[in-house]
Amino acid sequence: MIEVRELSKNYNEVPVLNGIDLDINDSETLVILGPSGQGKTVFIKSLVRLIEPDSGTIRYDGIDVLTLPKRKFIAVQKKIAFVFQDNALFDFLNVKENLSLYLRMHSKLSEKEIIKEVLRAIEFVRLNEEVLDKYPEELSGGMMKRVAIARAMIQKPCYMFYDEPTTGLDEANVEMVVELIRKFKKRVCATAVIVTHDIHLMHAVSDRVVLLKEGKIVFVGKKEEISEESLHRLYDTGVRDDL
Template structure:
């Protein structure tokens, strides 16, 4: 079914095969296959509750899949022990949906956290790098000593981005980077993401349902529906595809193969 583009010759950074995850009787991911190539920016789109976050958490090793395999740089991470997984995560950077900054630490310590804790960089050096990364996301030195609670949502996201790129990771994950932001700030975050991924030469994997954002930051787009990747291809082919799921999703149509259950809609609509 999947409309794979010919990307032969590129290194596969993340290779997912047969990934299955269920919570009780509810199957979220069902025999899912996906390749993410080194140096590309792949965006996974899909409606709310289709399992985008579950997919991301499986890749980060925060959730254990029921079946299937996830290889990162050729290393199988499903079933890896916590110490080995920690080694794999050293090469990850992750921007959380609501930034997930440590509210007991200052902005500077938040950004420097990965460097000092996991990479053994001396504090002074880590703070220097952290200031550099903060200015890269457009936050001056005066923010360094503030605490997360003092910042707006957009600023938190930028600090989160600075924290994610501070350790110069090989792979960057973004969870709904523009959710909860105004369109201008969303655009700013998108540009920062593109810039950071390009500057680091990193591989980017983003999950979102914001189509404008997806088009801005992606080289390729994959659509998740019913626990599987129903379409994957270069961003410019997205509009041309005859895949009915993609067509319905990107145009926001009510009619189409994607059925939204209205079983409880009386109350919701009331």
């Protein structure tokens, strides 16, 4: 379980996260929905300490991670996988090397065992072996997303985080991502936090939904409980802010 209390972050004295309180339960898929610029990425990156918040607490199974020295945080970090909006694959490594890197750094597996894990992961995301020698720039957006999910799978995480997993993908690839998120939940890691502005994705995968507006939670509950009005309010404000 992840417990977030009074989490705040300012940039240039402007509040981006404004006292967020949230419990993320084991085995749930929590979707954090909000238009552009509402603090979704800052929030999800704060949860995994890629961004240091200004104040507040984040507990993983009771462990207050913000006060942990970085080297002690590594034990928690090993349970976390993050799929970045831009995938964050290493451009100078081919797919095989991108997928092997984690095991080379954090396990004592032999080369043969590492390759076995890599093959299992690409099969999981339904890519074929030819992709292994390719470099990220040779891949389509949908393939890159699959490699990013395969890389997360290799970590065998307890907590899976996705930042805008469907942004920039066409309809067929969006459906592929939806299917992979569901399969990942069943076979690899039951707890997932997904930030998105994609209402279709929210409907397709969420157990619970958080609506985030101007760095504050304005709704937490099941998707069936979200009123059309609150969605309109959320997105109208977002659009106006963008103008």
